[in-house]
Amino acid sequence: MRHFRSLNAQAWLIFTLLTVCYGLASFFRTSPSTLAVDIMRDFSVGGGLMAVMSSAFFYPYAFMQIPAGILSDRWGPRNTICLFLLLGAAGALIFAGAHSVGMAALGRMLIGAGMAMVFVPALRVILYWFPPRLHALGTGLLLSLGTGGMLLATWPLMMLSQIMGWRGSMLAAAALTVFMSAVVWRVVRNRPEEKGFTPSWAASDDGPSVPPLKQTMLGILKTRTYWTVSIWFFCMYGAFFSLSGLWAGPYFIQGYGLDKSAAGGVLFCLALGSTLGPTLIGFLTPWLRLPKRGLLLVACSATLLLGFPLLLPRPVIPAALLPLWGVAFGIFCGGFGGIALTRIQDDFPPEIVGTATGMINIYTYLGSALLQLASGWIMEAQAPGAGAYTLPQYSRMFILYMFMFCCAFAASLFALRDGGAAGTRCSGLQSGAR
Incomplete structure (x- = not known):
């Protein structure tokens, strides 16, 4: 003991x-x-x-x-x-x-x-x-x-x-x-063995043989699940990381006129929502009894609703409600990634889930990088060389992000279906991996 x-x-x-x-x-x-x-x-x-x-x-x-x-x-x-x-x-x-x-x-x-x-x-x-x-x-x-x-x-x-x-x-x-x-x-x-422990569950190196890396990656690339989940992460999480990682702070300082302390508080709430979101959603999922596709549609719909005020050329969210808005936006836009990733766990054999997940993660951060560049070009085109921007300029730039959220909604609606062809096509990888 x-x-x-x-x-x-x-x-x-x-x-x-x-x-x-x-x-x-x-x-x-x-x-x-x-x-x-x-x-x-x-x-x-x-x-x-x-x-x-x-x-x-x-x-x-x-x-x-x-x-x-x-x-x-x-x-x-x-x-x-x-x-x-x-x-x-x-x-x-x-x-x-x-x-x-x-x-x-x-x-x-x-x-x-x-x-x-x-x-x-x-x-x-x-x-x-x-x-x-x-x-x-x-x-x-x-x-x-x-x-x-x-x-x-x-x-x-x-x-x-x-x-x-x-x-x-x-x-x-x-x-x-x-x-x-x-x-x-x-x-x-x-x-644990390197510390002198011998756990009863010691992972064995025996098990299903994994095909060569090239064969595994080519097989993953041929599946519909890989591309649809990648599109969802590129659009949804790419936009969230781009927005929260670059523009959220300047937007609330320059657009809403908040001081640095107040703007930092809103950013804190935004991060808090995305941090608590996965745990909260994981706890509520068994009680909601919604299919994964339905949960992703809820996330995209709520994100579009919460993001609509960003398109308006004047402040419409009361300052007292901005922290609550930040928590809600963080939960719905940045907290449902675990639900999307379970499509990989469902449709791919366990011995290649790690490779498939790594290949999908690429699109999250590639989306973040490209969206930051694109949004920066939009702001630069409106006010070349400016270090400060107006709320209408931010609102025009946010059209790009709302478009990405719409694309994520489409991916949830038309592609991320429970079971069906995706799982059937991925099953071929399993037989090849054994």
Whole structure:
């Protein structure tokens, strides 16, 4: 019994450390929205170049998803996380010391490459340290609690930047990242056996054989499920991360006239909604008795309804209700990703679910990057070189985001059907993987 308690305590300690590391990824992803006004003023640039700088995070983050799984399998999660956290910290140092948009973009790229190597390796560690009955819980908690890093990138970061400046804030984040890399190296081990434990559920390396990576990826690309879920994530989550990670802060400061503290509070509520959303939805789903397609339609419909005020050229949401709006928008726009991902778990064999999930994650962050660029160009076209914009200019730019939410609604309506052809087509992969 003492052995089990010690193993259990060690597992949850490792889980906590990995959650903090994933929280750093969420923090760096969202921080430009909080600091955008100060950064544009410091660099004397407008929305176009600001979008280029901010979106630089997402390209390496997107395309490193598949290498993250490969390195975790071949080199080990612990080594992968520690090394790439240091790369992310180096990027944060470059970003904090940058005196040009190009250098700042380079820093953001290195941050994205480093932070991309946390989530997938962390899932690998959970697989070995927790019994199978807790794998789903561990994954859900990692997503929900790790996304809580967005909370630190809102009001707390706004307050810290007023004390230390945005550069000092990034230096502090870089120092914390280096510290976490050292702690992970000291405490985390890939398997319980490396700490002297012998769990009764010890994962066996025996099981269904996995086809070569090229064959697996080509098979996944041929399925309807892969493309429809990818479109949903590109449109829904790509738009949410782009909006919350770049424009939400400037919009409420310049458009609604809020001070930095009040705007940071709204951003905090937006992040809070997206953090609590997956857990809340997972708890309510059995009681709602709606098919997954119905839940996604509810999410898209509510997002369109809540997003409509963003299209209006004047403030229509009372300041007192903005925090409530932020929580609701965060829940419906940023909290239903787990429902969409279950389509992958339903339609693909377990031995290739990780590869399929990594391939879909690419579209979330690629969508974020491209939408930040496109929205930046829209703002730049309206007011070239301006570092501040009016509410009507923001409202015209938000048409792009509403269009993406409509596309996500269409994907939910016409493509993400429970069962049917998608599952049948994916079943061919299972037979080939055994």
